Structure formats: structure tokens, C-alpha cells
Amino acid sequence: MTESHAQPDAQFAAQWMQAQRPLSAYVTAAVPAFHDSEDVMQRVAVVAFTKRDQFDPARSTFLSWVTGIARFEIQNWRRKQGKAQLCFDEATLNRLAEAHESVVADEVPEIHAALRECLSKLNDRSRAMLDMRYRDAMGSQAIATEFKTSENVVNVTLSRARASLAKCVGKSVGWKEGDK
Amino acid sequence: MNDHNALIARYLDSSIDAESLAQLQDWIAASPENAQYFMRRAAIHDALRDVSGARDAKKSAGRGVAGLVGFGSLAVAAAILLAVCGLAAYLFVFPAETEPANPEPSAAPIATLIETSGGGRLTTPQGFASEGTEYAAGAYTLSAGRAQFVLTNRVTVDLRGDTRLRMHSARNVSLDRGSAAFKVPAGASGFVVHLPDRSMVVDLGTAFRVRVDSAGASNVRVTRGTVAWTPPGEPEMSLLLDAGQTAHLVDGRIEVADAPALLAYHDFGGEPSPGHITTQKSLDETVRLIDHYTGDDTGVDLRIAGANTIDLRTEGETRPPAFDTPADELFGDSGVDLDDGTIVVGGNSASKTMTLTLAGLDPTLRYDLALYGDRDAKPDGVERFTLHGAASANNTSTAGVADTFNTELDTRPNATAGHVVRWSDIAPGADGTIEIRVQITDVNLAYLSALRLATEIASKASKEAVENESPETTLIEGDTR
Numbered sequence: 001m002t003e004s005h006a007q008p009d010a011q012f013a014a015q016w017m018q019a020q021r022p023l024s025a026y027v028t029a030a031v032p033a034f035h036d037s038e039d040v041m042q043r044v045a046v047v048a049f050t051k052r053d054q055f056d057p058a059r060s061t062f063l064s065w066v067t068g069i070a071r072f073e074i075q076n077w078r079r080k081q082g083k084a085q086l087c088f089d090e091a092t093l094n095r096l097a098e099a100h101e102s103v104v105a106d107e108v109p110e111i112h113a114a115l116r117e118c119l120s121k122l123n124d125r126s127r128a129m130l131d132m133r134y135r136d137a138m139g140s141q142a143i144a145t146e147f148k149t150s151e152n153v154v155n156v157t158l159s160r161a162r163a164s165l166a167k168c169v170g171k172s173v174g175w176k177e178g179d180k
Numbered sequence: 181m182n183d184h185n186a187l188i189a190r191y192l193d194s195s196i197d198a199e200s201l202a203q204l205q206d207w208i209a210a211s212p213e214n215a216q217y218f219m220r221r222a223a224i225h226d227a228l229r230d231v232s233g234a235r236d237a238k239k240s241a242g243r244g245v246a247g248l249v250g251f252g253s254l255a256v257a258a259a260i261l262l263a264v265c266g267l268a269a270y271l272f273v274f275p276a277e278t279e280p281a282n283p284e285p286s287a288a289p290i291a292t293l294i295e296t297s298g299g300g301r302l303t304t305p306q307g308f309a310s311e312g313t314e315y316a317a318g319a320y321t322l323s324a325g326r327a328q329f330v331l332t333n334r335v336t337v338d339l340r341g342d343t344r345l346r347m348h349s350a351r352n353v354s355l356d357r358g359s360a361a362f363k364v365p366a367g368a369s370g371f372v373v374h375l376p377d378r379s380m381v382v383d384l385g386t387a388f389r390v391r392v393d394s395a396g397a398s399n400v401r402v403t404r405g406t407v408a409w410t411p412p413g414e415p416e417m418s419l420l421l422d423a424g425q426t427a428h429l430v431d432g433r434i435e436v437a438d439a440p441a442l443l444a445y446h447d448f449g450g451e452p453s454p455g456h457i458t459t460q461k462s463l464d465e466t467v468r469l470i471d472h473y474t475g476d477d478t479g480v481d482l483r484i485a486g487a488n489t490i491d492l493r494t495e496g497e498t499r500p501p502a503f504d505t506p507a508d509e510l511f512g513d514s515g516v517d518l519d520d521g522t523i524v525v526g527g528n529s530a531s532k533t534m535t536l537t538l539a540g541l542d543p544t545l546r547y548d549l550a551l552y553g554d555r556d557a558k559p560d561g562v563e564r565f566t567l568h569g570a571a572s573a574n575n576t577s578t579a580g581v582a583d584t585f586n587t588e589l590d591t592r593p594n595a596t597a598g599h600v601v602r603w604s605d606i607a608p609g610a611d612g613t614i615e616i617r618v619q620i621t622d623v624n625l626a627y628l629s630a631l632r633l634a635t636e637i638a639s640k641a642s643k644e645a646v647e648n649e650s651p652e653t654t655l656i657e658g659d660t661r
Contacts, residue, residue, distance in 0.1 A: 021227075025219070025226045028222050028223075028226035032191060032192045032194055033194045034229065035352070037226075088201075088205060089205060092208055092209065095208055095215040096208070096215055096222075098212070099212060099216040099218075104216060104220055107220070108227075111227050115227045115231050116231050119231060130228065155189075159186065159189045162221070162224065162225075165228075166220070169220075170220070175220065
């Protein structure tokens with residue numbers, strides 16, 4: 001890296017850090033498995049950094065620009081997966097990108113803040129299962145063993161917990177989703 | 181629950197089938213509001229990776245978690261940050277991250293057990309371990325001693341003491357307790373270590389050791405490369421650390437201890453120690469010490485006089501210090517080969533005293549000097565260690581302190597206790613030369629395995645303060661800014 005890049009690179013880092021959470025939400029929507037979404041995010045970061053000189057703030061926001069890179073990298077990832085992985089088709093990914101950029105991306109910081117509060121309102125059993133699922137990377141079968149229950153009960157509990165969290169977060173953020 | 185909610189849940193859990201995926205896509209396509217609805221659930225799913233477990237982590241004493249941040253995104257942010265800073269390949273610490281959410285580890289081999297030593301028991305996902313065998317992802321538990329693995333991506337893993345490491349993949353592990361050192365080749369960039377305090381170390385090609393104590397508090401020491409530290413929930417506060425610095429969470433704050441301006445290790449014999457460590461090849465040799473992190477000439481010479489010999493006995497007769505002992509704290513991460521080769525004085529030899537002379541020290545600086553030795557044999561009486569030539573010093577030996585300049589300690593045996601003879605804040609005097617005389621007290625033998633010389637942090641900081649008022653230690657409040 002040359003000295004002349006120092007200031008633009010510092011700006012790039014600041015923009016990336018601001019965009020990373022919204023971008024991660026979009027990548028997770030397209031690639032929900034943790035390791036896969038991580039790989040895609042890392043690839044997006046490398047490409048974005050390599051092409052940072054091509055970002056034109058007069059034409060798009062930084063988030064839009066890196067989301068465009070992410071869409072391309074998600075397609076690359078899908079091609080590499082072949083039929084081994086069930087993925088959204090391109091039309092769906094485009095719809096999700098549109099929804100993300102128009103509304104959801106701006107909500108991501110609020111979602112994070114609200115989620116912390118909402119988690120504290122869950123009952124202990126649901127919270128423990130969520131912790132095992134997300135923090136301890138345990139599958140439903142393993143969680144069921146811990147709780148001496150069935151895998152189906154775990155799945156239902158997790159689904160209800162997430163629905164409850166979504167309702168709580170939505171209330172906090174101000175979602176008007178109607179009866180879905 | 182409505183059907184689309186069940187479909188979304190199965191999709192986000194990666195358990196959806198082709199038919200259900202098609203149904204979900206149709207539902208998303210039905211209206212922009214549906215796409216928005218889905219995206220919001222995906223955003224929660226992503227955020228849950230960050231914040232789940234925060235409550236427990238905050239309750240845990242000593243963990244010091246002050247916030248929560250995202251895994252994948254921050255790993256990338258750190259990669260970017262390092263790239264921005266022009267660093268080629270190095271280490272990051274990300275507090276308050278989530279562990280990998282891949283619940284079903286692959287059965288494919290990812291690690292080969294190279295060596296176990298020290299008498300501990302190692303259990304692997306496939307049961308008790310044997311050297312040369314390949315093992316799959318899962319939990320590895322070491323009761324004591326040492327176990328070394330090489331992963332399929334050439335990352336080497338060195339477990340020490342009572343340690344539990346879960347290997348999720350060849351590039352993603354969780355250290356639950358104990359001590360693990362990692363050497364990550366450039367080709368294995370992105371190697372990740374998750375810690376109980378929900379911090380995370382992401383390596384881009386370097387070497388570092390991570391320790392997790394019984395309270396779950398973690399400590400990261402970089403032995404090569406550079407570190408970016410991201411405080412909990414504050415990615416914009418990333419901080420670069422140089423090799424030699426240590427970072428840990430203390431009462432909710434990130435504390436970064438500076439590296440000494442000079443740090444040198446000298447191996448008193450046997451197989452050469454790897455890296456920037458000098459090794460004694462003969463007793464006649466004057467050795468110029470080199471900096472442990474840079475390999476630079478320190479300007480400090482070490483001479484030995486009066487020793488009987490370089491004793492090359494090995495096979496457990498000369499041992500490294502036990503895990504978590506004072507000597508392990510000072511020498512354990514260095515890479516000094518402590519299981520063979522010592523310098524010896526005493527016994528039936530005519531010489532009863534050996535003298536270590538350090539010349540070329542900077543009289544304006546303060547130094548820390550430590551010596552470790554062991555011989556696995558019956559105790560034969562203490563040796564007397566005396567510091568000469570210093571204008572002042574603090575005797576910080578971990579046992580046998582007689583007075584400011586004298587320590588009496590038996591190096592035979594010493595590995596289990598892992599004591600060190602040590603002086604801190606040594607002012608070398610105007611000629612820049614100090615001596616350590618090792619004198620036997622009867623017909624006993626004194627064994628020395630290695631020496632460690634460092635400048636005191638304060639001396640570096642005070643020098644910097646003159647120039648730019650740089651503090652010796654950086655404390656960052658996790659909830660500031």
C-alpha cells in the first residue's frame with residue numbers, strides 16, 4: 001500500500017465498519033448457514049477493498065455499492081454449491097436486496113439494540129435454547145438431549161421464541177406489518 | 181404459526197427442503213411487504229448470532245464483556261482494518277463474538293496429533309488419542325502436559341495444561357479453558373479462535389497464544405505479527421497492537437500492556453531453539469543477544485565463566501516448567517527449548533561458582549532479568565544467586581529471596597514448582613555491565629536452562645513520554661465513545 005492511499009483507505013475502513021452489520025444481514029438472508037455467510041462476507045470485503053477506487057459516492061451509497069458486490073459474490077457462491085445447497089433463485093435475491101436497501105438496512109442498528117432488550121424478556125427455557133443454538137452452535141438434536149426432550153419440541157420452542165422476539169423487536173422499531 | 185413463518189424458520193436453520201423453498205420464494209414474490217418481512221427476520225437471525233448469550237456473559241464475574249458485536253462482519257472489518265493499515269498478515273481480537281453456528285461438525289479428519297508429552301491424558305472426539313492419528317471436528321480435552329496438532333490447513337496447535345479446545349473446522353475453534361498456541365501460515369488466513377468471554381481472535385498469518393483461566397477470562401499474547409483489538413460492541417474503536425503486547429479484559433475494560441522495548445531469550449544448550457532465540461553452543465562463546473520479536477541485535481553480550489559443562493541430557497531429565505507456574509508465565513510462550521541442555525556448575529568439579537556477565541546494557545534503562553533451570557533428580561541443596569554490578573534492583577525471585585541481591589533456590593528439581601530467579605527494575609550502572617554469580621552451597625549442582633532479559637515497560641514509556649507523552653499502558657473503556 002502506498003502512502004497516497006492512506007487517507008482514502010482510512011475513509012474506506014470507516015465506511016466499511018458502518019456498513020458491515022446491514023450488509024451482514026443481507027448476506028445472511030441469502031446464505032443463512034454461518035460458515036457460508038462468513039465466507040461470502042470475507043470475499044465481499046476483499047473485493048470491495050481491492051476495488052475501493054471504483055466507489056463513486058455521487059452514484060450510490062457505500063452500502064448500496066457493497067451490497068452490489070455481495071449480490072455478485074452470493075451468485076458465485078451459489079454456482080460453487082451447485083445442487084448440494086438449497087438456495088434462493090436470482091429473482092428472489094433481487095427482491096430481497098430491494099427490500100433490504102429500501103427499508104431494512106436502515107433498521108439494522110435499531111434491531112440490534114431492541115433485540116438485546118427483547119431477549120431479556122424471554123423465559124429461561126427459551127433463552128437457554130436460543131443460547132445453545134446461537135452461542136454454543138448446538139443443533140436441535142443436541143439441545144433436545146440437554147433438555148431431555150424431543151427434537152420437535154426444541155424446534156417448536158425455538159420458532160416460538162424467534163416469533164416472540166420478532167414481535168417484540170417490531171414493536172420497538174415500529175414495524176407496521178399487519179397480521180402476518 | 182402461519183405457514184410462511186415456519187418456512188422462514190426452516191430456511192434460516194438450513195433445514196428447508198426444495199419444495200418448501202419453492203413455497204417460500206413464491207410467498208416472497210407475492211409482495212414487496214413479504215420480502216421486507218422476510219428480510220427483517222433474517223436481520224434478527226443475523227443479530228442473534230451477535231447478542232445471544234450476552235446476558236450470561238455480563239453476569240459472569242471476570243469476563244468483562246461490555247458489549248456485543250457481529251461475527252462475520254467484524255472478522256471482515258478487521259481484515260479490512262489491517263489491510264488499511266498496510267499489514268500483511270496478522271492477528272485480531274474481537275470481543276463479544278458468537279461461536280460458529282454450524283451445529284453438525286463434519287466427520288472428515290481435520291487434525292493430526294503430532295506429539296503428547298508431560299503425562300497428561302488427551303481425549304478426542306474419537307476417544308483417547310494416539311500420535312500420528314487423524315481426528316475429526318469435536319472437543320479435545322487435555323488433562324495436563326502438552327499436546328501438539330497440525331491441522332489440514334497447516335495451522336499448528338499446541339495445547340498446554342488442563343485445556344479444552346473444540347475444533348469446529350480447520351479454521352474455526354473454541355478454547356473453553358486452558359492454554360493454546362497457534363501458528364498460522366499465510367495460506368490459512370482467517371483462522372478464528374472463539375473464547376468464553378465472547379471475544380474472538382482472527383488470525384491472518386502469525387503466531388499467538390490464548391489462555392482462558394478458570395473464571396473464563398481470556399488473555400491473548402501475540403508472539404509474531406500485529407493485532408487489531410476491537411472492544412465489545414465498538415468496532416470503530418479497533419486498536420492495533422504490536423507483537424509482544426498482551427491484551428485482556430479486566431472488569432469490563434480492555435487493557436493493553438505494552439511490549440518491552442527489548443526482549444531476549446537465551447537457551448543454555450541442547451537443540452537450538454526456533455525463532456529469535458540464541459542458543460549456547462560452547463562455554464567459550466560470547467553470545468550477542470537478539471530481540472525476540474524482531475531478531476535485531478540488542479547490543480547486549482552474554483558471557484559465561486566457571487561452568488562445568490553444557491549438559492546435553494534430555495529425555496525428561498531436564499524439563500520445561502509446569503503449566504501456569506512463574507517460569508511458564510515468563511518462558512512458556514517464547515518457544516525456548518527447555519527440555520534439553522543446561523549449563524551446570526558444582527558437584528565434584530573444582531569450580532563452585534559460575535558467572536553470567538551481561539555487558540552492553542543501556543545505563544538509562546531499567547531491566548528485568550529471569551533465570552530458569554531444572555534437573556529431574558533428587559534435591560541436593562540450594563544454590564545461591566547473586567546480582568553484582570547493578571546500581572539498584574528489586575529481587576522478584578519467586579522463591580528463596582534472601583535480600584535485594586541474593587536468592588537461594590534449588591534447581592534440582594524445579595519444573596513442578598517452576599520457580600525463577602529474577603530481578604526487576606535493574607539499574608545497570610554507568611558501565612552497563614551486570615553479573616549473576618551462581619554459587620553452590622555444598623556439593624550440590626546448579627542447572628540453568630534459559631535466561632530472559634527485558635527492558636522494563638516503564639523505562640520505555642518514560643522515554644516516550646519525553647518525546648510525545650505516550651502512556652505505557654492503554655486502557656479503553658468498553659462503553660466509551
